[in-house]
Amino acid sequence: MRDFAERALNVAQLHGATYADVRLEESYVQSVSTKNGAVDALLLEESRGFGVRVLADGAWGFAASAVVTMPEIQRVAEIAVAIARASALAKREDVDLGPSVVERGEYRTPVILDPLTISLEDKISLLLQADAAMRSIPGLALAEGALECRRTLKTFASTSGSYLQQEIIETGAGIVATAVGDGEVQQRSYPNSFGRHQGTAGWEFVRAMSLVENAPRIAEEAVALLSAPQCPPAITTVVIDPTQMALQVHESCGHAVELDRVLGMEAAYAGTSFLTPDRLGMRYGSEQVNIVADATSPSGLGTFGWDDEGVPAAVTPLVRDGIFVDYLSSRETAARFGKPSNGTVRAESWQRLPLIRMTNINLLPGEWRLEDIVADTDRGLYLETNRSWSIDDKRLNFQFGTEIAWEIVNGKLGRMLKNPTYTGITPDFWGSCDAVGREWQMWGTTNCGKGQPTQTMHVGHGAAAARFRNVRVGIT
Amino acid sequence: MLGKERILELGAQILGISTADETEALVISDETALTRFANSAIHQNVFEVGVEVRVRAVLGGRIGVATTNSIDERSVRDVVDRAVTCARLAPATPDFHGLPEPQPIPQVETFSQTTASYTPERRAADVKGICEAALAEDLNASGAWSNSEIEVGVTNSRGISAYNLRSHASLKTVVMAANSSGYAERTAVDASQIDVAGAGQEAIDKALRSRNPVPVEPGDYTVVLEPYAVGTMLDYFASVGLGALALQEGRSFMNGHLGDRLLGTNITMWDDGLDPRGMPVPFDFEGVPKQRVMFFDRGAAIGVVYDSFTAGREGKRSTGHGLPAPNTWGPVPLNIFLAEGDASKEDLLRDIERGLWVSRFHYVNVVHPTQAILTGMTRDGTFLIEHGQLTRPVRNLRFTQSVLDALSHVEAIGRDAIMLQDEWGGTRVPALRIGRFTFSSATDF
Numbered sequence: 001m002r003d004f005a006e007r008a009l010n011v012a013q014l015h016g017a018t019y020a021d022v023r024l025e026e027s028y029v030q031s032v033s034t035k036n037g038a039v040d041a042l043l044l045e046e047s048r049g050f051g052v053r054v055l056a057d058g059a060w061g062f063a064a065s066a067v068v069t070m071p072e073i074q075r076v077a078e079i080a081v082a083i084a085r086a087s088a089l090a091k092r093e094d095v096d097l098g099p100s101v102v103e104r105g106e107y108r109t110p111v112i113l114d115p116l117t118i119s120l121e122d123k124i125s126l127l128l129q130a131d132a133a134m135r136s137i138p139g140l141a142l143a144e145g146a147l148e149c150r151r152t153l154k155t156f157a158s159t160s161g162s163y164l165q166q167e168i169i170e171t172g173a174g175i176v177a178t179a180v181g182d183g184e185v186q187q188r189s190y191p192n193s194f195g196r197h198q199g200t201a202g203w204e205f206v207r208a209m210s211l212v213e214n215a216p217r218i219a220e221e222a223v224a225l226l227s228a229p230q231c232p233p234a235i236t237t238v239v240i241d242p243t244q245m246a247l248q249v250h251e252s253c254g255h256a257v258e259l260d261r262v263l264g265m266e267a268a269y270a271g272t273s274f275l276t277p278d279r280l281g282m283r284y285g286s287e288q289v290n291i292v293a294d295a296t297s298p299s300g301l302g303t304f305g306w307d308d309e310g311v312p313a314a315v316t317p318l319v320r321d322g323i324f325v326d327y328l329s330s331r332e333t334a335a336r337f338g339k340p341s342n343g344t345v346r347a348e349s350w351q352r353l354p355l356i357r358m359t360n361i362n363l364l365p366g367e368w369r370l371e372d373i374v375a376d377t378d379r380g381l382y383l384e385t386n387r388s389w390s391i392d393d394k395r396l397n398f399q400f401g402t403e404i405a406w407e408i409v410n411g412k413l414g415r416m417l418k419n420p421t422y423t424g425i426t427p428d429f430w431g432s433c434d435a436v437g438r439e440w441q442m443w444g445t446t447n448c449g450k451g452q453p454t455q456t457m458h459v460g461h462g463a464a465a466a467r468f469r470n471v472r473v474g475i476t
Numbered sequence: 477m478l479g480k481e482r483i484l485e486l487g488a489q490i491l492g493i494s495t496a497d498e499t500e501a502l503v504i505s506d507e508t509a510l511t512r513f514a515n516s517a518i519h520q521n522v523f524e525v526g527v528e529v530r531v532r533a534v535l536g537g538r539i540g541v542a543t544t545n546s547i548d549e550r551s552v553r554d555v556v557d558r559a560v561t562c563a564r565l566a567p568a569t570p571d572f573h574g575l576p577e578p579q580p581i582p583q584v585e586t587f588s589q590t591t592a593s594y595t596p597e598r599r600a601a602d603v604k605g606i607c608e609a610a611l612a613e614d615l616n617a618s619g620a621w622s623n624s625e626i627e628v629g630v631t632n633s634r635g636i637s638a639y640n641l642r643s644h645a646s647l648k649t650v651v652m653a654a655n656s657s658g659y660a661e662r663t664a665v666d667a668s669q670i671d672v673a674g675a676g677q678e679a680i681d682k683a684l685r686s687r688n689p690v691p692v693e694p695g696d697y698t699v700v701l702e703p704y705a706v707g708t709m710l711d712y713f714a715s716v717g718l719g720a721l722a723l724q725e726g727r728s729f730m731n732g733h734l735g736d737r738l739l740g741t742n743i744t745m746w747d748d749g750l751d752p753r754g755m756p757v758p759f760d761f762e763g764v765p766k767q768r769v770m771f772f773d774r775g776a777a778i779g780v781v782y783d784s785f786t787a788g789r790e791g792k793r794s795t796g797h798g799l800p801a802p803n804t805w806g807p808v809p810l811n812i813f814l815a816e817g818d819a820s821k822e823d824l825l826r827d828i829e830r831g832l833w834v835s836r837f838h839y840v841n842v843v844h845p846t847q848a849i850l851t852g853m854t855r856d857g858t859f860l861i862e863h864g865q866l867t868r869p870v871r872n873l874r875f876t877q878s879v880l881d882a883l884s885h886v887e888a889i890g891r892d893a894i895m896l897q898d899e900w901g902g903t904r905v906p907a908l909r910i911g912r913f914t915f916s917s918a919t920d921f
Contacts, residue, residue: 037570040802042566045542060520062521063523082596084521086597089604090517092515092516185845263514265519265618267657268618390840390852392872394920399874425919452648453510475843
């Protein structure tokens, strides 16, 4: 790998690049999914390739290829420089990367059990056991299970002198129970929505989920939802479970603080942000709200040794006691403010240009136990597990649906409600937060989309439950 | 690019190595270049060369799939071994009736050398034109201008041997003022068919006209949806309920309603991968030729799309809508058409006392699948309609609306459909005037 990396950098410099970096990656992914007692998918993927990013004539160029040979490395590095020179034809200022970054080292995701050493038979068996447990509940239409194990080997080198090797391991699994009837489709997911809960961890991560033990419960809930009353429209108190809090943080904070988005660099696709630089220091939420970007969180999907610019993993407060204090940055965007990058740049694969992506965007725990939050609530709703999500292109107006809700009446959970939705405006919503739980856990989002061409990123969110007042629910 | 001979040779090599009862080789090779701009300058500019070999092995109804992106002999043997190994481990899949049989592949024009030869310098010049036009109006241009060349080859042990070379050019631009924005999109097989300057001007005009928007109350409005908005709405509508898997699992709004009139009698919607007015593609990812599938004929629910698995369950033939294996999503429509009407812009606006003109939707998602309720935001130019005229730009609104209900209240259909790009296909739709459309909340801009 070192020879290939050095060749790419040398060629780029020989052709006039003032900066270049190269990522060589190999990835191995195992995916298993089951449905109604059958294996729906059994897939083993391998991919390898490299991407060269260069600055020439003050502008960016990037080229990537799946063919890892010296002639191809040379060709692609030359193409990257040519593209940079073409970019310079329509530049308005030279790119400034700020202070040089020189890092050398290795990182490997700490795991107890390498997930790729667990047999496929055992993985299939686990999902089919959970499947059978779900289908033991009468009235269930679909029982689904999924798991994914992945290993990515990354080599990064730059003309500044960085040379880094990382091995990122991810493991994830989940089950979904779906009931169909009377024009309704109701589902319950465990441990998280989007089909599975995933982290940078080994097979121990899946063992801890107790999928089989939780399977009957979610199947019962899915069936019960068919005949549950519709969530009525109201302005009320909501207590939101940790998994939905993770997505709330993701959409209304994580994306809003991506500095490239703030600076207009994502305007053509996902939009911009209401958190413009003049709003640093504004009140984002109540004093209960503390949010950090932490690329060192154990088992977080946004945990690594160095980002894809070679900047070390960092911890950055984003919201402190409700005050908006910082962004997620890259070398180029941070330099505009005279600051160094806080290490949040990643690419989906060797094939794509690295962009600012969330690492682990964590709502720090509070002091409440969930049961005490509920007991302290006269009237409201407890919302659990995301089902739908939408937010405007400046990250203000959002609307979420969850799979299930329970009424809270006089401090106790009451009847189940179906099709719950809630909506709000980001700072008003976070400003109404008056309790944050302490049963905190890391959650994973495996489908975060950004960029053109689109890239899907795995990001983490640590969260506990939290309570919000005067929230509009029951939109449909 | 690998070329037809090499791709089909790879397929034959895989079939020759495989010890499975049935084997399918899907080879996709592509070169994609994209020039991205923001703040009226190029800020990202990329080129990628990719290849993927995907092998599906079937052993007595047990199915395994493996992929690689290396095509040396050792890697090809390895991917076949992995697929066969997986197949040995999996339990048999009920309802699996084998890989599809070969059928004649229709000839469609899918490639333009102009697109394949488009250089970074030429894209940069095009982008510079848009940026300079925006700057001249004190506006800020962003967007993405891409061209790609894609080869798809499918070979299977039942005799399918299909190859297609296609090209794709796509321009999307958002132009912004301090408190407004405008959008334009153009897609074609042949990049020279795209009026880059015209697209830039469309976005500039919309950004200028939507400056200083005023707030309006959410509620029910008569709306005119531009094709951009209609296309997004129909893409989500189709993904929720117009595939056979959703129907077979009872999750579709079509369940129990095939043959019923579900939409207005002025709504006719279908999928046609061979229509040259769209983004034509001759066959799907299983090598099955694309069939025209009618979804709604004058409002009556007629059918959904199938792949070989869902078709086999019902003793039918695939309609050519299979995705790469293993496909847990089911068959998906990728070339959606909505029949045009004869309404001009003036016709669409006529007699609307108070309504809204919507340019496009943003971040749409499904709230209720069987009622086809979607939610999303307006974006890039929303205007108040008063007494049949566009009067003032308004701040963006969130809609929460059943598409079934919306398409049952279409009062007029535009006469000029446009083609919008999707990942692997296109959606061709006109503007719609809808009598009742629900906006559930608003935002601050």
